[in-house]
Amino acid sequence: MKYSGGVMPVVDTHADSLLGVLAGRRHLGQRAFDGQLDWPRMAEGGVNLQFFSCWVEPQHKPERALVELLKYLDHFWLEVEAYPEMVTVVSDLAGLHQVVQTDGVGAVLSIEGSEGLGTDLGLLRLCYRLGVRLVSLTWNERNALADGAGEDPGGGGLSRAGRAMIAEMNRIGMIVDVSHLTAAGFWDVLELSQAPVIASHSNCRRLAPHVRNLSDGQIRALANAGGIQGITFVRDFLGAGEDIERVVDHMLHALEIVGDDQHLGLGSDFDGVDHPVLGLESVVQLPDLVDRMEARGLSPATIARVMGGNYIRFLEDAWAKPSPLAHRMGHSG
Numbered sequence: 155m156k157y158s159g160g161v162m163p164v165v166d167t168h169a170d171s172l173l174g175v176l177a178g179r180r181h182l183g184q185r186a187f188d189g190q191l192d193w194p195r196m197a198e199g200g201v202n203l204q205f206f207s208c209w210v211e212p213q214h215k216p217e218r219a220l221v222e223l224l225k226y227l228d229h230f231w232l233e234v235e236a237y238p239e240m241v242t243v244v245s246d247l248a249g250l251h252q253v254v255q256t257d258g259v260g261a262v263l264s265i266e267g268s269e270g271l272g273t274d275l276g277l278l279r280l281c282y283r284l285g286v287r288l289v290s291l292t293w294n295e296r297n298a299l300a301d302g303a304g305e306d307p308g309g310g311g312l313s314r315a316g317r318a319m320i321a322e323m324n325r326i327g328m329i330v331d332v333s334h335l336t337a338a339g340f341w342d343v344l345e346l347s348q349a350p351v352i353a354s355h356s357n358c359r360r361l362a363p364h365v366r367n368l369s370d371g372q373i374r375a376l377a378n379a380g381g382i383q384g385i386t387f388v389r390d391f392l393g394a395g396e397d398i399e400r401v402v403d404h405m406l407h408a409l410e411i412v413g414d415d416q417h418l419g420l421g422s423d424f425d426g427v428d429h430p431v432l433g434l435e436s437v438v439q440l441p442d443l444v445d446r447m448e449a450r451g452l453s454p455a456t457i458a459r460v461m462g463g464n465y466i467r468f469l470e471d472a473w474a475k476p477s478p479l480a481h482r483m484g485h486s487g
Contacts, residue, residue, distance in 0.1 A: 155440070163254045164461045199440045200441060206230060208223055273318075290334050291334075296309070299313055337372070377416070381417065386423045388423050405418060415455075
């Protein structure tokens with residue numbers, strides 16, 4: 155993306171755009187008139203790397219969760235097959251650097267809620283081999299691994315199976331996402347994980363008292379552990395205003411709480427909401443967010459870090475050591 159400070163990579167760690175693909179409503183390779191994000195509009199909005207979530211809807215859980223998860227993975231790869239010239243699938247350092255250096259459009263697979271995996275570490279490893287690089291243990295409800303945020307206040311933390319899943323994610327190089335966990339689950343992950351984690355799409359509870367948002371203490375702890383908070387554009391998580399200015403409010407609060415600009419990024423949740431935030435109705439309006447960040451006094455260097463630089467650094471560190479599964483996939487990333 156071009157802005158007053160030059161050119162910067164843009165990374166967004168959460169979008170539910172695959173849901174529309176799975177439902178047969180549209181294709182990622184075609185500019186759509188509905189929805190918020192696709193590959194042509196990513197290029198227009200200046201987004202270089204998008205994490206595409208595989209979210210199994212509640213009516214499929216638990217019996218058909220694995221089937222639905224596999225459908226997501228299949229449809230993603232069908233989209234890549236149909237529009238190979240439009241996107242680079244990013245799963246290692248080589249892909250990451252290709253996208254950044256060419257100012258291209260890149261896609262990473264993620265899983266939001268692990269009901270499809272159950273407690274099976276083999277399924278986690280299989281998903282890694284199919285391109286998944288980020289996993290959250292829960293959505294809002296309780297499952298066999300942990301309690302989701304919908305169980306708060308008072309929800310529990312990780313089960314023994316959840317603890318084993320975190321250990322295996324660390325071993326194979328899968329990024330752990332703490333968004334949607336209870337507070338107890340959040341603290342369990344920070345205690346257990348041997349690698350930094352992210353909150354892919356969570357805002358600041360001080361500004362909007364929602365169970366899906368992070369307290370000031372959680373924001374500080376996440377940063378102290380080397381993690382990143384992805385500010386999201388969900389109206390319920392923004393509080394008063396529910397517009398583009400309120401998104402910047404949450405950014406400014408997180409920056410103040412942490413005390414530096416190394417641990418903040420974007421986690422839009424595009425295509426995961428029925429009513430988009432005013433001023434951010436689609437990905438093509440992200441340059442407007444940059445304008446508002448500048449107008450609120452953020453420096454070009456800080457804007458570049460928040461819009462993508464912090465996540466680029468995080469991924470470079472996370473993928474610096476090849477996964478023990480890499481040789482089975484035929485490459486070293």
